[in-house]
Amino acid sequence: MGDFNHLDICWRDNTARHKQSRRFLKCVDGDFVLHVIEEPTKRSAMLDLVLTNKEGLVGNVKLKGSLGCSDHEMVEFKIFRAARRAHSKLTTLKLRRADFGVFRDLLGRVPWDKALEGRGAQESWLVFKLQAQE
Structure with a gap:
């Protein structure tokens, strides 16, 4: 602060x-x-x-x-x-098992320029995070 x-x-x-x-x-x-x-x-x-x-x-x-x-x-x-x-779930990712090709393909389907248009950094991060979880 x-x-x-x-x-x-x-x-x-x-x-x-x-x-x-x-x-x-x-x-x-x-x-x-x-x-x-x-x-x-x-x-x-x-x-x-x-x-x-x-x-x-x-x-x-x-x-x-x-x-x-x-x-x-x-x-x-x-x-x-x-x-x-403590009430929130803490998830640890095991990146060695990740299929980055599938991840890249799924994220590539989202029209990011339109999805993030007019949004600041914080709001864009939240939109990205929500899209990645779907």
Whole structure:
């Protein structure tokens, strides 16, 4: 969690104008990190980020107004313990048994340009994940 000060990042489209911000996006995307705040935290910009590498670990994110003279919103969120996550199924893939040809064929049948049109990185990942599970 923190104030990352990348004003030029568009989180919906996963794009940025400046090289440093594009590098930051590449790191976040490359490490499969999830960004869980969906509203601007400073005027119309999303500068304060809560990043996690596990879906379901962080939730109940709320913006609570500014504190004192700050021009940033306070961010409240919960970190769920292992007890809460114990209800979800954990699947371990055995990649040595995988038939990547079939996987490639199935994913090749989806018109990805239309399926992901107008979606940001997070939403596109969820669409991809749902398609891969079918």
